[in-house]
Structures are given as structure tokens and as C-alpha cells.
Amino acid sequence: MSPAFDEFLAVASALLQAADNQTDPATAEAFYRRAISTAYYALFHRITEDVTGLVVGHLEAHRQTVFRRSIAHPAFKGLRKDIADQHQQAEQAGLRERQSILVQLKALCDHLLQLQESRESADYSPHLDAPSITAEEALRSSAVALQTWAALPESSEALFAQSLLWHLALNQRFKAS
Amino acid sequence: MTSSLPKHPRPVMCRRLRRSSGKQTLERWLADDPPRADLIASYSVRAYSDRDGDPVLSIDVVPTVKALRSDGERQELFRYVRDLRHRAWSVAPGSIKVVNFRTSEPQR
Numbered sequence: 001m002s003p004a005f006d007e008f009l010a011v012a013s014a015l016l017q018a019a020d021n022q023t024d025p026a027t028a029e030a031f032y033r034r035a036i037s038t039a040y041y042a043l044f045h046r047i048t049e050d051v052t053g054l055v056v057g058h059l060e061a062h063r064q065t066v067f068r069r070s071i072a073h074p075a076f077k078g079l080r081k082d083i084a085d086q087h088q089q090a091e092q093a094g095l096r097e098r099q100s101i102l103v104q105l106k107a108l109c110d111h112l113l114q115l116q117e118s119r120e121s122a123d124y125s126p127h128l129d130a131p132s133i134t135a136e137e138a139l140r141s142s143a144v145a146l147q148t149w150a151a152l153p154e155s156s157e158a159l160f161a162q163s164l165l166w167h168l169a170l171n172q173r174f175k176a177s
Numbered sequence: 178m179t180s181s182l183p184k185h186p187r188p189v190m191c192r193r194l195r196r197s198s199g200k201q202t203l204e205r206w207l208a209d210d211p212p213r214a215d216l217i218a219s220y221s222v223r224a225y226s227d228r229d230g231d232p233v234l235s236i237d238v239v240p241t242v243k244a245l246r247s248d249g250e251r252q253e254l255f256r257y258v259r260d261l262r263h264r265a266w267s268v269a270p271g272s273i274k275v276v277n278f279r280t281s282e283p284q285r
Contacts, residue, residue: 074229077273084266110263117235117275120228130278133240137255137278144259 008042009146012139019135032131036122039135039142040115044073046146047112051161054154070168073116078167079160080109086163101156104148108160111145199269200224203234206268212236212261216244216254224272232272236265239279 012035019031052068059067087102118138121128128134152160204222212220218241227233244254258276265274 074231077229077231080266080273106266107263110259110266113273114262114275117227117233117273117277121277124228130280133245133278133280136251137258140252140255141259 006042006046008038008045009139009142012036012038012042012142016135016139019132029128029131032135033122033128035135036115036131036138037119039138040119043112043115043142043145043149047149047160050149050157051164054158054161055165071164072168072171075164075167075171076109076112076116078170079163080106080113082163082167083109083160101152101159104152105156105160108145108148111141111148115141115145199232199234199272202269203236203265203274206265207236212238213257214241216241216257218242223277227273234265234269234272234274236261236274236276237279238276239281 015031015035015038019028019035022028022031048068048071051071052064056064056067083102083105087099087106090098090102115138118134122131122134149157200222207220207222218239220236220238223235223237225233225235238258240254244250262274262276265276268274
């Protein structure tokens, strides 16, 4: 059974609330750090699970898990650039409907990359400035991105999945060479 | 006489040059179109590499006291910061752009 990824955001919210109630600053920071990390994973797991369903939904569960786990975090950096390039091409060709889809996908990648950076700091940086504001923004950002993702038509999700697959293949090729 | 300097910048030097010029581009962009003073008390641009070695440009912002006063104002701040980040992506290509919050001016 797949983990209940949708509950991640509720967990992040509970962590934020717990942090706000702490009297010891060090304990509060520990809660804020966990909240930031969980807010990122709420979005990351939702997207990777849906992309897995789109690409290999017909395979057995364990094969789907192998695919899902192969979606590495750095793939989203290349994806952002690729989507921006596609947007520019659509703009030049005057394809308005495609442009509006790509604007949404670009914004989604922005959320992902910002959350990735915030999570890196929260998980690895010994000094985290403004943890409460960063955690609050991470939660809001994750919630906005999840809403955007949920509202996307399947064709847009497929476009996102297709671009992501390309970057996974590209990374694999570089690793192999 | 032959020079001991390398004929071409080494890859690490190239990356540094690119990053520094990207930082200047982003700084110029922000100087021409400064962030909203009612929400952002001060800002600075920082260039660094993430854990994979990819260049990141961060706009470090210190929110104003007013922007953090109520839930509605905080929401406005976060909405504005998201828009700022999204717009920053079209400036200085080749870097990841993020906005990091600070409680005071970061040490450089």
C-alpha cells in the first residue's frame, strides 16, 4: 500500500503549530526545520506518485515503487529550464493555450525548487535564519503548489511527466557515461 | 617568454565568472525595480552552489514589521515573494533563483 502522502501537509501544519507553542527556542527551531522538510515532501511525493501513475500505472505495485524512487530531486532543476524553453517556443509560435499551461508548470517548478532549497537549509545547515517565517512560507507554498497540481488537466500532467522522463533519462545517460 | 597563466579559464573559474555576472544582473534588475518597501525592509543578493554544485542566486529579504503583523499581511508578503521569485527566473539565466527570509542583514 502506498503511504498516505496527502497527510504530509497536515503533519507539516501540526509541526508548525507545535513550534509556535514551544517556549525553548532550540526546540521550536527543531519543529520548524521538520515542518519545512515535511512541506517539501508533501509536494514531492504527491507529484512523483501521480507521475508514476501516469507513466507506469499499468505495472505491478513493486515496479511502480522502483520507478517512483528513481525520480531524483535534481531532475526538477533541468525540468524548470526545459519548461521555460518550451514556454518561449510557444510564445514565439503564438500558441496561447499551451503558453498558459506552461506558465502554470513553470510556477509549479518554482515552488518545488524553492522548497528544495529551504529543505536543504532546514536539514543540513547548522544556522537557519528566520525559521518561523521560512516554515510558514514553505507550508503556504506547498499548499498553493498542491492546489495548482490538483487543478491541472491530465494533458498538462502528461506534459510535465514527459519532460521529467526526459531529464531522468538524460541524468541516467550522464551517470552511465 | 611564455606566460604561466592558463590560456583559457578553467571550468571552476568559468562557473565563478558566470555566477558573479548573474549576481550582478540580478542586483541591477532589483535596483531598477526595487522590492515593495512596505513589505521588504532590506534585501541583498547572494550567489552560492547547492549540494549538487549547481549555481543558486538567492534574494535574501528582511520583511518589514508591518508585513508580519497580521495573517492577512503575512499572506500578502508571501504572495508578493512568490511573484518576485517567479519574475526573477527570467533574469540572469543559468541559475536557480530562490528567495530566502532573513531576520537581519546577512553576513557576507
